Amino acid sequence: MSYSVQNIRNVCLLGHSGSGKTSLAESLLFMTGAIDRMGRVADGNTVCDYDPEEVKRQISLSTAVAPIDYKGCRINVLDTPGAFDFSGEVMEALRAADAAIIVASAKDGVSVGVEKAWKYCEERNMPRFIYISKIDEDHSDYNATFDALRERFGNKIAPVVVPTLDENKKVTGLMDILNKRAYEMQDGKRVEIELPEDKVAVINEFNDALKESVAETSEEFMERFFNGEDFTYAEMAQGLRQGVRELSVFPVLCGSAVADMGTLMLLDNIMELLPSPEQGNYHKATLADGTTEEFVVSAGGVPTAFVFKTISDQYGKYSFVKVLSGSITPDMTMVNARTGDNEKLGRLYTMRGKKATEVKELVCGDIGAIAKMDKVKTGDTLCDSRKVVALKGIPFAEPCYSVAIAPKTRGQDDKVAQGLNRLNEEDPSFSVVNNAETHQMVLSGAGDMQVDVLVSKLKTRFNVEVELSPVRVAYREKIRKTVQKQGRHKKQTGGSGQFGDVWIRFEP
Known part of the structure; x- marks a missing residue:
């Protein structure tokens, strides 16, 4: 199935080692029906940690791609390693993604990995969510983590999904702040429940914090906010979407990947609030005569693809590409901007972990892999002979x-x-x-x-x-x-x- 560029989201998961990125990717795949059963990192059977070394060490060592189809939208999730020795893999994922989800564990609060991930996003002006993971585990404290994020990154941190806690501080479900709705997990399914009376004050308080964040996105909203007027749902969503793109709002969501709690809400918010590839990272391109210009991502442009990662194993070589303009098909001849040589494309695949599914076309904004491109390296730009441009390499x-x-x-x-x-x-x-x-x-x-x-x-x-x-x-x-x-x-x-x-x- 092929998607138009407006319905594609490319998101990378960033954060400290052990914060739950791979488990979150697994939960996203499971809840959308891409896999029939949840793998566990400890059992070595997750989609994104498939390399024998990753299974042995129980940590991610390289970036894995997990495409998800959800409500007519293609979401390419890039699961990155959290260990600092493998930051090269994170650089590759940041180049392919249009937005980031920084995963912070409710046990650790603002760790070094969260700070580093934030810095990477700041350097690239990248829209981002913060996802507080493991909220249902022992010794986890959502409120302390949220307060630490607010203190560290300021009032742009906006709560969108918060947990409901009972008197023993155990997580019983989640509240959707924007819609003022409450949910519980029952037998692995998300069920909407009546908003508990003792939580009305809590949800109103968070909703006001969210309104304040939305008000800061435009003069008109600010004026209405001070006059005590309410915003409609559409205005709130539009304000949040604009705030996320302009980096004036950073939504905070939460959940538990192991219990599949909060996963569907995260997907809804990725679709609603994060930018499509056309609105995502802008790129600088160097033309054949050495001048630079801004590169515009457009479905109607001449075909251009950027190679952001390579996998080379005993079975062959895959060059992972993000299509930035036009669309590409197998056997198409493209120019490698680094060498000036013509390259005939091999077969095209979409990769889900190590599983390759052959496709007949990769459209603008999508991520896939080309097989057997022996002369193509990570960081190369493949383009149409009518317009040869070289995009900036990856800064390792x-x-x-x-x-x-x-x-x-x-x-x-x-x-x-x-x-x-x-x-x-x-x-x-x-x-x-x-x-x-x-x-x-x-x-x-x-x-x-x-x-x-x-x-x-x-x-x-x-x-x-x-x-x-x-x-x-x-x-x-x-x-x-x-x-x-x-x-x-x-x-x-x-x-x-x-x-x-x-x-x-x-x-x-």
């Missing part, structure tokens, strides 16, 4: 941790180098250099966790075991001051004698 952080890497068995250096080359196609955030002075192969990455994963993948995928050792330092010395010496040579035995007088001077 400089590697800051280096180790020397060598095969355990002698003579397998080529195998190690080939394996690392293949892994480098997937993860451009690390680098490998052969140091001619110390005769070591030096691997540089973001930290020991990333290096550990690479060593593991070399063994499982390329069947080569390696040893790590500290990087040797090539010490160099130089002369600090001028010195001079004189030497004489005399030899006077038989025949004509020898005599030499040598002066030598070294200086810096």
